[in-house]
Amino acid sequence: MPTLAIVDGVSIRMYAADHPPPHFHAQYGEHSAVIGLNPMVVLVGSLPPNKLKRVLDWAAEHHISLVHAWSLASENQKPGKIDE
Template identity: 45%
Template sequence: MPEISRFFGIIITMYYNDHAPPHFHVRYGQQKAIISIDTLAVLEGSLKPRTLGLVIEWAAQHQAELRNDWQLARQNAPLEAIEPLE
C-alpha cells in the first residue's frame, strides 16, 4: 500500500488494483477511513471532525492528482507523491 502523502501525522495511501469507486485510504493514529476521490465522502470507517476537515481540505486541492494516482494504481505503475497540506 504505497503512501502518497503525509501531513500532521495523517497518512494517505492507495492500494494497487483496489475496488471501485476511486478512493484513497487515511490513517491517523487509531482512526481509519476510506474517502471517495470524486465526492470526498467517507465510504468506510470514520475520522474525528478536525482530522476529516484537514483530509477533505487536502483532497479538494489535489483531486486531479488523486485521480491520476488511481489510474496509475490500476495499471500497477508507480504512484506519484502528492504535496502535503501546509
C-alpha cells in the same frame, strides 16, 4: 500500499489494483477511513473531525493529482508522492 502524502499527521495511501470506486485510504493512529474521490465523501470508517476536515480540504486541493494516482494504481503502477 504506498503513502502518497502525510496531511496533518494522517497518512494518505492507495492500494495497487484496488476495487472501484476510486478512493484513497486515510490512517491516523487507530482511526482509518476510505474516502471516495467522486464525490469526495467518507465511504467507510472515520477520522477525528479536525483531521477529517484537514484531509478533505487537502484532497479537494489535490483532486486532479489523486485521480491521476488512482489511474496509475489501478494499472498496478506506483502512483508516486503528492505534495502537501
